[in-house]
Amino acid sequence: MAGPVTVAICGCGSRGLDAYAPFQTAFPEKMKIVAGADPRPDRLEKLQKLYGVAPDMCFASDDEMLAQPKLADVMIVATMDRTHVKNAAAAMEKGYDVLLEKPISPDLGQCLALREKAHETGRIAVVCHVLRYTRFYAALEEMVRSGQLGRLVTIEASENVGWWHFAHSFVRGNWRRQDETSPMILQKCCHDMDILRWLAGRRCLAVQSFGGLDFFRPENAPAGAAARCCECPARDGCRFDAEKLYLTDPHCGIEHIGPQWPVDVVATDPTPEKLRAALRTGPYGRCVFRCDNDVADHQTVDLLFEGGLTATFTASAFSDTIYRTIKLTGTEGEVWGDMGRQTLTLHRFGQPEEVIDLKDEKGLFSGHGGGDFGLLHSFFDLVLSGGRDALTGVDASVESHVMALAAEHSRARGGETVDLAAFERQALGAEA
């Protein structure tokens, strides 16, 4: 097919419009947005203004856009977690190839049904596991595959969410409740499960998990704390004070980072005045100890892979910055990786240490360590070439979802060991 690939964006939020649409500006020969759907008029206006989408190609909902005849080659599905399958399945039936945000669904039966739908329709369905497209994880995978570590024996990985990021997304924000979106181990860590599965290069057989919601609970509120920060007598001594966080905090205050994520989630085209107004009445101005959140703020998972390879994974809200670390050991060597610092330290046994610096001094790989645009290049190249062999196609992605959902099943049952094949069979039975 000759480029650019035409695109309809379903859900023009932070991912659809802010993370993926800018690819059109950078690579107009690959991507041309021709339609979009979102109930928020400000998002559709932005789509028209920045990307030249015609007003009559902007729709107030997913259903409205999907009721039209096929409008583009591809649909990017970037709505919220629980509508992904509905949107992606309808799009594939209409003949769209699909780029689908993760998680596929918090319901395993639905994940399996979507895999089936992709097979049935023969459409491309790629899931946005952006980490596989980063230089950091690609270098690790190459190291494993090339045999530099010998036979892989263990993996230790951690995801450090960042206390302020956790408060923003998982206490005050969209992903605070399992019944509305997904459990944290799926929502945040299906990426990590996908990376573990990819690096392991073999199927995961069983998991066991512990964890829970420890800190962001009413009993940990400062004495006399109010329900909203703007009315709170304890705000001066509280690092979660919403005005402080979104205006002056070095990690996420507009004074330091400008009008980008996460302040652009609090208010569209944010200014300090708009932020103050949003924090007075909106969800991001609530006390972090008095929200309606229920997702875990720390969780560990033990995993057993084919051939006896073992892995451990820890996710925690309690870190200063956002970063992941990983250590792999093999019969011939070990490697320790810090994604925050973008370094890999390799020890081949009996040889000197080697430090591989993957830093991106020119900022060419921004957006999930380069994963966002790496994913888009790979996806559009696949569509343009008429290929079918995606790095993060729905078949591969479903495996990470089985792992994450089985981990949540285990955590909810005090760490019971879950056999993944049986877990998947049960979900298939329930779906049939």
Ligand SMILES: NC(=O)c1ccc[n+]([C@@H]2O[C@H](COP(=O)([O-])OP(=O)(O)OC[C@H]3O[C@@H](n4cnc5c(N)ncnc54)[C@H](O)[C@@H]3O)[C@@H](O)[C@H]2O)c1
């Ligand atoms: N791949 C990644 O690394 C990554 C990172 C962050 C989020 N995500 C995923 O992306 C998805 C979207 O997250 P986000 O941060 O962009 O959230 P968001 O709230 O910014 O965007 C979702 C958008 O969907 C719109 N929407 C709601 N109902 C709709 C409907 N019926 N029809 C059309 N649009 C509708 C909302 O108005 C909003 O603009 C989530 O499922 C999330 O898990 C993935």
